[in-house]
Amino acid sequence: MNNPYSVVTTIKSYDVIIVGASFAGSTLAIELGQSGFQVLLLDQMSFPETSSRTYPFFNSAVNLLKKLNLESYLEEIDSPTVPQILFQFDEVCIKGEVPVVNKESRNYGVKRSDLDFVLFKKAISFENVTCLQGFQVTKLLRQMDQVVGIAGVNRLGETFQYTAKMVIGADGRNSIVRRELNLQPMLNLESDYAYFHGSLSGLEPLNPLHFEVYRVLDQILAVFPTTKNQYGVYVIFPHSKQSWMEAFKQSSEDAFLRYLETEFSQINFQHRLKHAKLTTRVESLTDYSNYWYEGLGKGWALVGDAVIFKEPCLGQGVHDAIYAGRYLAELLKKYPDWIYSSSTLAYEYNRHLVEKFKGPFDLSGVLTKQQKLTAEEKMMHQMISAYPEATEKFLGIFNYANNMNELNSTIEQIVKSKTT
Ligand SMILES: Cc1cc2nc3c(=O)[nH]c(=O)nc-3n(C[C@H](O)[C@H](O)[C@H](O)COP(=O)(O)OP(=O)(O)OC[C@H]3O[C@@H](n4cnc5c(N)ncnc54)[C@H](O)[C@@H]3O)c2cc1C
Known part of the structure; x- marks a missing residue:
């Protein structure tokens, strides 16, 4: 319970307060x-x-974990390596090895709770990093137009205030730091889709293991192998499927298995479910937007999902959060006088976010709307699946091995070679 009378202002001031201790x-x-x-x-x-x-x-x-000296933890969390990736769009299948990046070929299917715990343990191993868990930030403190700290409440309902030169919102999609700043999104696209996730044991495997993504009409099924022979399974469908939305509301667990058994018969998925059991509760994401906010201002910054959120089925959010966390830290080290350098910091940070993430964000905008594949898209998928060099560039978009431009120019070259 929040006790409004127990305000304690701590004397210690920090260089940085980070709100949110996940990726x-x-x-x-x-x-x-x-x-x-x-x-x-x-x-x-x-x-x-x-x-x-x-x-x-x-x-x-x-590769990012290596830079954080955390590579060895991948052995510890005992996730399987997954060499292949498969996308099926209606009847066209695009599949192959996940393209190698900087000589690294290992890909894993991880539980998010294992992975952010690894990062968290490393973060709190530094003496100069003080951590409070179970502490909810409720307010930003300001002096004029400068953010100077936060107020929040612990599990006992006691309110505390802390001050710092910089407050960073790493607090996810519903960021309190962003809301307190009253920022408006620079880009915002509401999604037509709802996500439901459950873990299955006993699912008939593919050999070798694949990350599997199937788009069947206007719905998506994503299957990711993970620890202990389990599979993380996402069912993604538009809100317009009202009876299913209602069924999931009544009993997600029951609806989840029924959906898998009945809605993916075109890809014969029901045959892989003979011995499958749901081993977790079903988690959902039903109302969300793809958005992009300004990233930095006087005494504050946003990072990870707090600043940019893309369609989760791209499978890039964790990479992006770790990548942007590292990049923001680099910038803060490069310009140590944060108060006087705030406009330079803002300019460099925002520019870099655009360079790195605008391409995938645009792709995400296409995926988030309920629309049937056009004839042109179908033709494109067929070409990508028929030409190994195009397949590689298509798959490379998802793990940042290459960007969209490289895929487009590969396709142009193929078209040119066919017409000459
Ligand atoms: C359904 C779904 C499926 C997804 N699938 C994938 C996928 O397959 N691959 C992938 O890479 N990404 C996926 N993502 C995206 C991924 O989860 C995010 O991009 C990633 O978690 C972002 O990390 P973050 O650290 O920015 O934020 P988060 O992971 O959201 O962490 C925010 C942290 O802030 C804390 N916090 C929030 N508010 C406060 C407050 N007021 N006070 C104190 N603490 C606070 C929270 O407790 C949390 O620990 C998926 C997301 C969803 C919703």
């Missing part, structure tokens, strides 16, 4: 912690978190 926040705390900054890392949850969601963790993200 983006813990990465930032590691990078700033090892450079000697005084960091206060806050999270309303306790780690390890309880989510059962499984994510593909591509080689590009493995």
Whole structure:
């Protein structure tokens, strides 16, 4: 319970307060912690978190873990390596090896709760990183137009205030830091889709293991192998399927299995379910937008999902949060006088986010709307699946092995060679 009378202002001031200790926040705390900054890392949850969601963790993200000296933890969390990736769009199948990035070929199917715990443990191993779990930030403190700290409440309902030179919102989609700043999105596209995730045991496997994504008419099925022979399974369908939306509302667990058994018969998925059992509760994401906010201002910054959110089925959110956490830390080290350098910092940070993420964000905008594949898209998929060089560039978009432009120019070359 929040007790409005117990306001305690702590005397200690920090260089940085990071709100949110998951992927983006813990990465930032590691990078700033090892450079000697005084960091206060806050999270309303306790780690390890309880989510059962499984994510593909591509080689590009493995490379980021190497930079954080955390590679060895991948052995510890005992996730399977997944060499192949498969996309099926109606009847066209595009599949192959996940393209290698900087000589790294290992991809994993990880439980998000294992992975953010690894980052969190490393972050709090630094003496100069103070961490409070179960602490919910409720307010930003300001002096004039400068953010100077936060106020929040612990599990006992006691309210505390902390001050810092910089407050960073690494607090996800519903970021309190962003809301307190009253920012309006620069880009915002509401999604037509709802996500439901459950873990299955006993699913008939593909050999070798694949990250599998099937688009059947206007619905998507994503299957990611993970620890202990389990599979993280996402069912994604438009809100316009009202009877299914209602069924999931009544009993997600019951609806989840029925949906898998009945809605993916075109790809014969029901045959792989003979011995399958749902081993977790079903988690959902039903109302969300793809958005993009300004990333940095006077005394504040946003990172990870707090600043940009893309369609989750791209499988890039964790990579992006770790990547951006590292990049923001680098910038803060490059311009240590944050108050006087705030416009330079803002310019460089926002520009880099655009360079790195605008391409996938645009792709995400196409995926988030309920629309049937056009004849042109179908032709494109056929061409990509028929030409190995195009397949490689298509698959490489998802793990940042290459960008959309490289795929487009590969396709142009194929078309040119066919017409000459
Ligand atoms: C259904 C779904 C499926 C997804 N699938 C994938 C996938 O397959 N692959 C992939 O890479 N990504 C996926 N994502 C995206 C991925 O989860 C996010 O991009 C990633 O978690 C972003 O990390 P983050 O650290 O920015 O934010 P988060 O992971 O959201 O962490 C935010 C942290 O802030 C804390 N917090 C929030 N508010 C407060 C507050 N007021 N006070 C204190 N602490 C606070 C939270 O407790 C949390 O720990 C998926 C997302 C969803 C919703």
